[in-house]
Amino acid sequence: MTTPQVVVHRDKELMAQATAARLITKIVDAQAARGTASVVLTGGRNGNGLLAALATAPARDAVDWHRLDLWWGDERYVPADDPERNHTQAREALLDSVPVDPARVHAMPASDGPYGADVDAAAAAYAAELARAAGPEDHGPVPRFDVLMLGVGPDTHVASLFPEHPATRETDRTVVGVHGAPKPPPTRISLTLPAIRAAREVWLLAAGEDKAGAVSIALGGAGGVQAPAAEAYGRSRTLWLLDRAAAAKLPSGMYPPASA
Numbered sequence: 001m002t003t004p005q006v007v008v009h010r011d012k013e014l015m016a017q018a019t020a021a022r023l024i025t026k027i028v029d030a031q032a033a034r035g036t037a038s039v040v041l042t043g044g045r046n047g048n049g050l051l052a053a054l055a056t057a058p059a060r061d062a063v064d065w066h067r068l069d070l071w072w073g074d075e076r077y078v079p080a081d082d083p084e085r086n087h088t089q090a091r092e093a094l095l096d097s098v099p100v101d102p103a104r105v106h107a108m109p110a111s112d113g114p115y116g117a118d119v120d121a122a123a124a125a126y127a128a129e130l131a132r133a134a135g136p137e138d139h140g141p142v143p144r145f146d147v148l149m150l151g152v153g154p155d156t157h158v159a160s161l162f163p164e165h166p167a168t169r170e171t172d173r174t175v176v177g178v179h180g181a182p183k184p185p186p187t188r189i190s191l192t193l194p195a196i197r198a199a200r201e202v203w204l205l206a207a208g209e210d211k212a213g214a215v216s217i218a219l220g221g222a223g224g225v226q227a228p229a230a231e232a233y234g235r236s237r238t239l240w241l242l243d244r245a246a247a248a249k250l251p252s253g254m255y256p257p258a259s260a
């Protein structure tokens with residue numbers, strides 16, 4: 001387990017812009033070191049806000065978009081062209097604006113795809129795709145992602161792992177179907193906490209006063225079943241990227257003063 005680092009930015013716009021710059025640098029460094037990089041995207045307002053900031057970042061094209069593997073931490077199990085899809089929203093925010101290699105954009109299956117209504121089979125297929133992408137150096141059934149990003153829900157959920165939900169308790173599988181999610185739509189696919197923790201770095205994004213309670217609970221020692229964000233940590237780094245509003249309930253002194 002890695003001790004969470006906390007960085008607080010003035011507001012959600014600056015948090016998105018700063019995190020976009022941080023992600024560019026991380027990808028560039030990974031590509032320089034290993035010739036490739038792998039990043040796990042997240043849905044939601046903060047996740048898509050980051051992608052939109054990345055699309056207009058001055059250093060955007062320092063990234064070799066063709067040598068980047070993109071995965072998702074979760075997906076809504078709806079038809080492929082449904083605007084509710086995280087993949088659809090990521091394409092609109094960024095992916096349609098940069099020269100990614102389509103073969104390296106690993107979207108999760110859609111409900112009108114080969115698995116139909118069987119979300120558990122769809123989840124197993126994504127787990128198999130991750131396992132195929134893992135190499136001997138990854139020491140496990142998922143690639144050692146350079147950065148795995150997670151939005152944080154007001155109930156402390158991350159990906160589609162909700163408090164006290166069976167998917168959150170999963171300890172063996174890397175990807176599961178989620179039934180009856182409290183955040184609509186109810187049927188989803190999600191990486192599990194063990195898969196999340198395979199990442200080199202886990203970055204948790206939370207902006208807005210509606211996240212202050214979740215941030216305080218997750219960083220205040222709660223367990224991962226009650227507060228999934230509390231146990232979403234990376235192998236070498238766990239980074240909470242907040243704005244002042246989301247940090248408002250943290251103990252004073254827990255982090256340096258917010259950026260300008």
Ligand SMILES: O=C(O)[C@H](O)[C@@H](O)[C@H](O)[C@H](O)COP(=O)(O)O
Pocket residue numbers: 042043044045046047074075076086150151152153154157158159160183
């Ligand atoms: O599929 C999803 O809905 C997301 O992956 C979900 O985990 C999201 O990141 C959080 O709910 C935070 O969403 P907001 O940033 O919109 O609050």
